Amino acid sequence: MTDPVRLLIVDDHPVVRDGLRGMFTGDPGFEVVGEAADGAEALALTATLHPDVVLMDLRMPGMDGVTAIGRLVRSGSPAKVLVLTTYDTDADVLPAIEAGATGYLLKDAPREDLVRAVRSAARGESVLSPSVAGRLMGRLRDPGPAEEPLSQRELEVLTLVARGSSNRETAARLFISEATVKTHLLHVYAKLGVNDRAAAVAAAYDRGLLTPGGR
Incomplete structure (x- = not known):
């Protein structure tokens, strides 16, 4: 059996x-x-x-x-x-x-x-x-059109956002201003074709820019 x-x-x-x-x-x-x-x-x-x-x-x-x-x-x-x-x-x-x-x-x-x-x-x-x-x-x-790559700093910001960090926490971790974080996120949104943080994280996982447990 x-x-x-x-x-x-x-x-x-x-x-x-x-x-x-x-x-x-x-x-x-x-x-x-x-x-x-x-x-x-x-x-x-x-x-x-x-x-x-x-x-x-x-x-x-x-x-x-x-x-x-x-x-x-x-x-x-x-x-x-x-x-x-x-x-x-x-x-x-x-x-x-x-x-x-x-x-x-x-x-x-x-x-x-x-x-x-x-x-x-x-x-x-x-x-x-x-x-x-x-x-x-x-x-x-249909893998989609060619994508503009994210810069190293944009990936760092997005990685922290994916882990739940606020703009203030992200700024403190990377030793940059909150305004700079917001600017990086706007560039990320534009490159990924999204309008908010959650959609950016989802798109990054989708495209393999972020991976579970790391980047």
């Missing part, structure tokens, strides 16, 4: 965790070994519980899913990460895949698809929801 797939559920919503636990607990092919409410807890539990698959949400308070995925991969953990989220934008999908997620599924997926995806992830097979697969194929076919 094949051993059940050991599963760790990571989501900041208790109702979602309860629903997933109930679904997989009723299937003898799976063993839910634990639950986590954020990325940091997921890292700790993965190290002690040794799941085969981590079912990972992306947007969570504290450590987000992409950061957790990157750290799991760098730690050498053999656990496979299957993203299960509501979001399928480029700014969500690409960083997660680049960080090392084995698959990416949306929460509206039918139960049968989710069960099949977890089994596939446990075997190391990539699993993508149709909309996510379409997005990735679209990016490969």
Whole structure:
């Protein structure tokens, strides 16, 4: 008899965790070994519980899913990460895949698809929801126009912004004025074709200018 797939559920919503636990607990092919409410807890539990698959949400308070995925991969953990989220934008999908997620599924997926995806992830097979697969194929076919590169200082400012630093904190870290920080950000917005800080960070991850856990 094949051993059940050991599963760790990571989501900041208790109702979602309860629903997933109930679904997989009723299937003898799976063993839910634990639950986590954020990325940091997921890292700790993965190290002690040794799941085969981590079912990972992306947007969570504290450590987000992409950061957790990157750290799991760098730690050498053999656990496979299957993203299960509501979001399928480029700014969500690409960083997660680049960080090392084995698959990416949306929460509206039918139960049968989710069960099949977890089994596939446990075997190391990539699993993508149709909309996510379409997005990735679209990016490969149409990478977009040539982009004006960010300067080293603009990248430094954007990296600190991505880590949650305010303009004042960024200025203090880089020993420049707040006005200079604002000027750099305006240049970043123009080069990335965005209008605010959040969109700049998302676009930078999308284009590989920033990577989870560093730059």
